[in-house]
Amino acid sequence: MEVVLAIIIGVLYAAGIYMILRRSLVKLILGIIILGNGANLLIFLLGRITKGSPPIIPEDSNVFLSAYADPVPQALILTAIVISFGLQSFAIILIKRAYKVVKTDDLDEMNEIDQDS
Amino acid sequence: MTQQLVIYPLLLQLFLSILLMFSWKKISWQRVISIVGGFINIGVSLWLFSYIWENGTQTVQSGNWPAPFGITFVADTFSATLVLLTAISGLAVSSFSSASIVVARLKFGYFPIFHFLLLGLNGAFLTGDIFNLYVWFEIILISSFVLITLGGEKAQLEGAVKYFTLNILGSTIFLTAIAVLYGLTGSLNMADLSLKVALIENRGLVDITAVLFLIGFGIKAAVFPLYFWLPDSYHTPPSAVSAIFGGLLTKVGVYAMLRVFTLIFVPDEFLINTILIIAFLTLISGGLGALVQNNLRKVFSYLIICHIGYMIAGLGLYTEVAIAGAIFYLIHDIVIKTNLFMISGLIYRIKGTNSIRSLGGLYADSPKISFLIAIALFSLVGIPPLSGFWPKLSLLSASFSAENWWIVSAILFASFITLIIIAKIWANVFWKDKVELPKRLNFRYFHKLTTVKRSQMIGPIVFLTLVSLYIGFGAEQIQQVSSRVADELMNNQQYIDAVLNNNQNLN
Numbered sequence: 001m002e003v004v005l006a007i008i009i010g011v012l013y014a015a016g017i018y019m020i021l022r023r024s025l026v027k028l029i030l031g032i033i034i035l036g037n038g039a040n041l042l043i044f045l046l047g048r049i050t051k052g053s054p055p056i057i058p059e060d061s062n063v064f065l066s067a068y069a070d071p072v073p074q075a076l077i078l079t080a081i082v083i084s085f086g087l088q089s090f091a092i093i094l095i096k097r098a099y100k101v102v103k104t105d106d107l108d109e110m111n112e113i114d115q116d117s
Numbered sequence: 118m119t120q121q122l123v124i125y126p127l128l129l130q131l132f133l134s135i136l137l138m139f140s141w142k143k144i145s146w147q148r149v150i151s152i153v154g155g156f157i158n159i160g161v162s163l164w165l166f167s168y169i170w171e172n173g174t175q176t177v178q179s180g181n182w183p184a185p186f187g188i189t190f191v192a193d194t195f196s197a198t199l200v201l202l203t204a205i206s207g208l209a210v211s212s213f214s215s216a217s218i219v220v221a222r223l224k225f226g227y228f229p230i231f232h233f234l235l236l237g238l239n240g241a242f243l244t245g246d247i248f249n250l251y252v253w254f255e256i257i258l259i260s261s262f263v264l265i266t267l268g269g270e271k272a273q274l275e276g277a278v279k280y281f282t283l284n285i286l287g288s289t290i291f292l293t294a295i296a297v298l299y300g301l302t303g304s305l306n307m308a309d310l311s312l313k314v315a316l317i318e319n320r321g322l323v324d325i326t327a328v329l330f331l332i333g334f335g336i337k338a339a340v341f342p343l344y345f346w347l348p349d350s351y352h353t354p355p356s357a358v359s360a361i362f363g364g365l366l367t368k369v370g371v372y373a374m375l376r377v378f379t380l381i382f383v384p385d386e387f388l389i390n391t392i393l394i395i396a397f398l399t400l401i402s403g404g405l406g407a408l409v410q411n412n413l414r415k416v417f418s419y420l421i422i423c424h425i426g427y428m429i430a431g432l433g434l435y436t437e438v439a440i441a442g443a444i445f446y447l448i449h450d451i452v453i454k455t456n457l458f459m460i461s462g463l464i465y466r467i468k469g470t471n472s473i474r475s476l477g478g479l480y481a482d483s484p485k486i487s488f489l490i491a492i493a494l495f496s497l498v499g500i501p502p503l504s505g506f507w508p509k510l511s512l513l514s515a516s517f518s519a520e521n522w523w524i525v526s527a528i529l530f531a532s533f534i535t536l537i538i539i540a541k542i543w544a545n546v547f548w549k550d551k552v553e554l555p556k557r558l559n560f561r562y563f564h565k566l567t568t569v570k571r572s573q574m575i576g577p578i579v580f581l582t583l584v585s586l587y588i589g590f591g592a593e594q595i596q597q598v599s600s601r602v603a604d605e606l607m608n609n610q611q612y613i614d615a616v617l618n619n620n621q622n623l624n
Contacts, residue, residue, distance in 0.1 A: 020286065025278065032285055039292045046300025073299065076248055080292060083255045087285060090262055094281060097266075098274040110275045 005045045012038030025095040025105040032091065036084040040077045047073025122168055123177045123192040123243060125161050126200050129154070130236035137229040147228040148215040154232070155208030162197075162204040169197040174605070174615035176245065184245075184616050185306030191245035191616055195444070195602045199242045199372060202448060205584060206364045206455040207235045209577035213459050214357035216566070216573035217466060222268050222355070230267075234260035234361065241369050245616055247295055247381075248305045250373065254291065254337070258284055261366060264358045265350060276350035283346035287336030294329035298381075301326065308616035310381045311609060320385070327382040331391065334377070338370025340429055341398035344422045348406065351421070352414035352471075356462025359414060363421050364455030368447060371428045375443065379606040384435060392433035393524060400426030400527040404534035413461045413471040413546070416538060417454070420497075423531050424450055427512060430524050434515050441603035442511030445595055449496075449504045449588055456493050456581040463490075463574055464546065466563040469554060473542065478551030486575070487547050489582060494539045496585040499532065504588035507596065 012034055019031025050069040057064060099105050133154040140146040169175060174193040178184060192200075211231065218227060237256035244250050261284075266277045299305060301322065302313040317323050332343070339347040347367070351359050378384055384392065403423030410416045424446070431443025465471050467483065480487045492503075499505025509532060516524040563571065588595050605611055 020282065028278075028282060032282070032289075035286070035289050039289050039296065042293060043296040043299065046296050048300075070303070072305070076295075076299070079248075079252065083252070087255070087259060087262075090259065091281060091285070094262070094266060094274070094277060097269060098278055101269065101271050101274050107278070110278065 023107045123190045126239045134229045134232040151211040151228045155211045158204040162201040166197040166201045185309035189245035196242045202451045203238050210361045213577045216570040230263045265354045273353045276353035279346045280350035291333030297326045308613040334370045334374045348418040351418040360455045360458035363458045380609045396430035397527045400531040404531045417457050437603045439515035441599040442508045444599040444602045445508035469557045473545045476546040477549035480547040504585050507592045
């Protein structure tokens with residue numbers, strides 16, 4: 001399981017970076033989304049994967065009896081997902097506006113700000 | 118009453134933003150609330166600072182969860198100083214923006230978002246939890262996206278796309294670094310991390326994590342190979358927005374670096390060399406970039422990058438004198454950079470352009486304003502006894518005693534470049550003969566504004582110039598603050614004790 005997840009995370013990071021390096025604005029956003037998902041999975045993996053033992057102490061005991069799944073990474077991922085959701089929806093609106101105003105989705109042609117003024 | 122003092126600046130900004138959202142359509146109310154709120158904020162921050170100064174580091178455990186299990190808010194002298202500086206810049210910018218930003222932009226929630234930005238800044242300075250730091254960074258980021266795109270001009274949107282992409286990439290790398298760090302230690306509390314990272318045997322892995330943090334914060338702080346988004350975006354929004362960006366946003370990255378690399382990752386030789394090389398190249402490339410620009414605000418944008426190099430150099434030298442120099446420079450830089458961008462906005466209002474070639478004759482037109490601007494510019498260069506001089510002295514003496522001639526030469530080079538640039542600006546904008554500019558219709562020139570508006574624009578510049586003068590002439594007090602901060606950063610046991618030993622007080 002860990003190996004599969006590690007490979008998936010690697011592929012997501014590579015694909016995300018590749019898409020960010022493309023010139024098209026839409027691919028840029030896709031790249032950011034994919035990269036964010038890779039980061040979330042990475043937190044999940046590095047929080048150690050434990051199958052089928054929720055962090056609940058049994059009634060007749062005061063301590064955990066076996067290894068339990070760490071709840072913190074899941075809380076972190078949840079926070080990160082919410083944040084990236086907000087940012088991505090902002091980004092999509094931004095590129096839509098930028099496309100309407102600049103009339104291109106090619107990043108190389110967005111060079112008005114480099115003009116000497 | 119003073120038990121929760123640490124989070125009062127946060128609560129105040131949150132309260133102000135909510136209040137401002139309730140008066141969404143009433144722009145004149147928003148102006149009053151924002152400025153009055155700015156004054157209250159300075160009061161609260163001063164209270165926090167003086168309390169910390171007398172009683173040492175204070176902590177608040179949110180939800181009463183003892184550290185390291187809950188989120189801790191920590192105010193040591195470093196945080197308190199930066200919260201105070203945020204309050205000072207924040208007040209200046211709220212007054213300046215209420216006069217200089219057109220009503221059409223203010224109607225789309227400029228002030229609420231501005232106070233959310235200040236909330237994020239205060240939160241980032243006060244938190245003691247690394248994931249919470251990430252969350253505050255995102256709050257800063259989303260508010261700054263809105264501020265940079267508000268108005269939706271062509272150049273603004275182009276700049277925003279670049280600003281957005283690189284900053285979100287930086288955040289993702291920061292998140293990755295947190296993931297790896299959590300995998301290594303199983304903790305998120307910075308004080309606890311400091312203890313646990315020191316025990317890890319695989320130092321190679323620790324170095325890789327540290328480099329991930331360095332890249333993440335480096336993008337935010339705009340250091341050498343990662344700064345290209347900054348000069349492409351900072352000159353596009355209204356100058357009031359650039360003022361708060363230039364004064365505080367990049368400095369959050371520097372703050373995070375100083376905090377993380379003194380507390381969690383105590384730099385080994387590899388990290389020190391990396392940081393020093395970055396500092397050297399940042400000083401050189403930022404200075405050279407500023408030399409060739411023609412737009413006044415682009416020149417200042419490159420100067421931000423150049424001067425970030427000083428603080429990174431202070432961190433890289435890693436002695437108490439050097440860190441104290443970096444802190445002093447940080448204090449000086451926040452005030453002066455906010456001021457510079459407001460000055461460029463003032464010049465834009467007077468002349469209708471920011472192009473150095475087309476400007477001219479400002480001294481003949483308005484000698485009083487020119488004199489005011491001259492003080493700010495000379496403080497930037499660091500002509501003794503003005504404020505830029507003292508931190509450079511500490512940094513130079515630290516790099517001399519470390520016998521690091523590369524950094525010595527870079528610091529001197531950057532100072533000379535700054536001097537040349539300021540001389541160029543002075544000669545072209547103020548002394549050169551007046552260039553006839555085409556009159557812009559419907560443009561709100563400075564002389565057409567009402568007296569109230571004019572004083573709202575000049576007032577903050579006078580205020581920040583006075584603060585700069587105080588930093589220069591009261592250098593001894595500022596040096597005391599910076600030495601104490603440097604002492605607290607280098608001997609991080611105090612911080613750790615304050616956070617972790619607080620548990621006993623709760624029981």
